[in-house]
Amino acid sequence: MVNFGYTPLPTHIHDMDKASLTLADSISFEDASFNLCIACGSCTATCTAGSFTNFSFRQMCHQIKRGESKQAIAESEKCMLCGKCTLACPRNVNTRNIIRLVRKANQTI
């Protein structure tokens, strides 16, 4: 058959039936404060790395919760672990530890 080079467009929909939430489950098991995010954005607003790159801790957490582990792991590399976000978080999410857990998961995957 002739290959015309057409393929279906990659979908941009979150299909939660297919999403793998292994990373989300393991992080929430190891540090339950991961669950407490209310998406206020304080972490991202105060982020030093975020002033120079497009790093967003809030978005990274969101990617984990939607099963986008690869993107989240890549995102976690942008953090320099200064810990300002931990001071800013109104829900006491242990943000630095979450970064550490994401990076650790990367090593085991």
Added chain:
Amino acid sequence: MNKIVAVIGGGVAGLETSIQLEKLGYKVNLYEKDSELGGHAGKWDRLFPNRRHATEVIDSLTSRIKDKVQINLVATVNQIKRENGSFLVEANGKSQKADAIVLTTGFELFPASKKEEYGYGIFDNVITSAELEKMFADHGKPQSTTGKTPEKIAIIHCVGSRDEKVNRPYCSKVCCVTAVKQAIEIKEAIPTAEVYCFYMDLRMFGPGYEDLYKEAQVKGVNFIRGRLSETSEMEGSRVLIKAEDTLSSKPLKMTVDMVVLMVGMSPLPSTEKILKDLELSPNNDGFVQVKDYHLEPTHTKAEGVFVAGACTGPNNITDSVNAAHSAALEVHKYLTSK
């Protein structure tokens, strides 16, 4: 003193108003259209924020009026007439005099089938928050139509609230915290269940509500910011739901075993007739218009007619009890100065 007060509606507000008026020495005629007292709260299993059993509250209220108040059950008030400075209240063909009236007619739950795209009344496993309460009361956990235990449940906020498409532009106030409470109860009843709340804002305004939200998060309830667009039925009576995950600006779809619609509070249609008799008009949302929202929240513009509870707009039990106290005191002031 043998002045008579007619209290119309035997829910929380009506019961509390009757208790207070009776204590102040008035003869109270309480009218309830159903066969039981307690209103909507009486049909609920457990209450937010501390999850005590609703029967505890309702039994306490009803036991305090027992044998002290004339209780008229299955008594729909058909007509109220003014006569020589007092009122004639007619229910079931029987007219009784009253020197003052307190409207505590309450609300109705938003008829979820009006939001047709959500599939209520069409698909088997789309239920309302009230039906989930009944399941908790009857079996202690949710059950799908086939009797199976659902493993994946979506809770939909703001059904019949903040929605001009169904003429309910206002917030019903109590559904957010009810959703969080029910999500926790589902997690406790079925620990392996996945629970997803679809919300736009979480309005945790009362004491202990935010704590309840945090408890739900700790227990692993997932919160997705976005309004449900539509449902469709899948194989095995499962339900496919679609929404936008607005925090990542992407559409989201998910198949669940059960959808629970958090139905809001709507004006009770039968209250309209009573308002007409008393020459009163409803407010913009269709609830009873109070005389002054800030300063006279239990007065109406009609002399001798007072109001308490959710017939003035979405209310929780504490609001209703406070309004009932206030209304009883205002009735007392009115009747002693008359």
